[in-house]
Amino acid sequence: MKISLSLPILFAAGIIFPGSSAHGQANSLTIGDPAPALAPHKWVKGTPIDKLQKGQLYVVEFWATWCGPCKAAIPHLTEIAKEFKGQVEVIGIDVWETNSAKEPYLPKVEAFVKSQGAQMDYHVAADAPDGRLAKSWLTAFGEAGIPTSFVVDKEGKIAWIGHDPKELQTVLQSVVGGKFDVAAARAKRESDKKPWVELQAAFGKRDCPAALAILKSAIEKYPQDKGEFMFYYFVALSHTDPTKFKSEATAYIDEREKSADVYNMMTAIIANEKGLPKEIYQWGLTLVDAGAKLKIREALFLNIGKDICLNLNDLPGALRYAEAAVTSSQGDTNCTDNFRNRMKDERDELKKKIGG
Numbered sequence: 001m002k003i004s005l006s007l008p009i010l011f012a013a014g015i016i017f018p019g020s021s022a023h024g025q026a027n028s029l030t031i032g033d034p035a036p037a038l039a040p041h042k043w044v045k046g047t048p049i050d051k052l053q054k055g056q057l058y059v060v061e062f063w064a065t066w067c068g069p070c071k072a073a074i075p076h077l078t079e080i081a082k083e084f085k086g087q088v089e090v091i092g093i094d095v096w097e098t099n100s101a102k103e104p105y106l107p108k109v110e111a112f113v114k115s116q117g118a119q120m121d122y123h124v125a126a127d128a129p130d131g132r133l134a135k136s137w138l139t140a141f142g143e144a145g146i147p148t149s150f151v152v153d154k155e156g157k158i159a160w161i162g163h164d165p166k167e168l169q170t171v172l173q174s175v176v177g178g179k180f181d182v183a184a185a186r187a188k189r190e191s192d193k194k195p196w197v198e199l200q201a202a203f204g205k206r207d208c209p210a211a212l213a214i215l216k217s218a219i220e221k222y223p224q225d226k227g228e229f230m231f232y233y234f235v236a237l238s239h240t241d242p243t244k245f246k247s248e249a250t251a252y253i254d255e256r257e258k259s260a261d262v263y264n265m266m267t268a269i270i271a272n273e274k275g276l277p278k279e280i281y282q283w284g285l286t287l288v289d290a291g292a293k294l295k296i297r298e299a300l301f302l303n304i305g306k307d308i309c310l311n312l313n314d315l316p317g318a319l320r321y322a323e324a325a326v327t328s329s330q331g332d333t334n335c336t337d338n339f340r341n342r343m344k345d346e347r348d349e350l351k352k353k354i355g356g
Helices: 068-081 106-118 132-139 165-176 180-202 207-222 224-240 242-255 259-274 278-293 298-311 315-331 339-354
Strands: 041-045 057-063 088-094 122-126 148-152 158-162
Touching: 041 057, 041 106, 057 068, 057 165, 057 339, 068 088, 068 106, 068 165, 148 165, 158 165, 180 207, 180 224, 180 278, 207 224, 224 242, 224 259, 242 259, 242 278, 259 278, 259 298, 278 298, 298 315, 298 339, 315 339
Parallel strands: 057 088, 088 122
Antiparallel strands: 041 122, 057 148, 148 158
């Protein structure tokens, strides 16, 4: 079951689940439905495709310049474009980029695509600033993560939705050969979404014990997809059994070789979840410090440390982390101007509250 491969998006209103829109409403489209219109804001590479033509097969891949798995998939998509040349048109649609007057997204996307050269050898376009394609495709089909690939058949309908380039290649071989079972793919997708729908309902009621039971069952049923569920598992566990949360999280961090990604996941959970025991927040700060020492996303970790201190009502501590985050962000090419300015604003707000 592959519904989403990216770290889940957090909003103040709650967690966004694969299989649900950003507003918590059920997605309206699925496999077998007509493909939405394709009208990108700008074509960046390849011959512009004004509309999806019947009689032609397409792969429409949604990606972003900041998305590691998306970038890893680029060579595979190029291989697919070459393997199925004359049979399938491969299109990459860039979405969800940070955009501001100081840092417009289009030049960044164009520079990235140019830097890829022949490694990114297929049609590439960028979504509009309002994210209209992301909404009409990803949100409409209940997809909350990228990369996400859609296969559009010769009838102009969605034949498959997924995230794995190798699986996509196998699917295309079947589609091109006229052997792909769209009805079976639709049924499998509906079955795969069921735990996410149940999970959304449980979290919507703030019923963490129920969410935990759903997750344990899903992990047992889909062991190959355990990684997809672990973020939500630890969110539920943090409220259900904080002591067990700490011990299992520690083991999971070791299992994941103390990577920046796993530290990022755990510290984000601790920062975002309110009402946890003081000991968990204090432990979270040790994880922040460990993540920052990796020097991969130092400013991000320090900013998370600020948020955890706020959960502890420790304003001086929050200010220390905020100051360190701003300092670390200077000259950090992985830190956008928007994020850097936001951290400065939050630091200044803390200074006002403390009276410094």
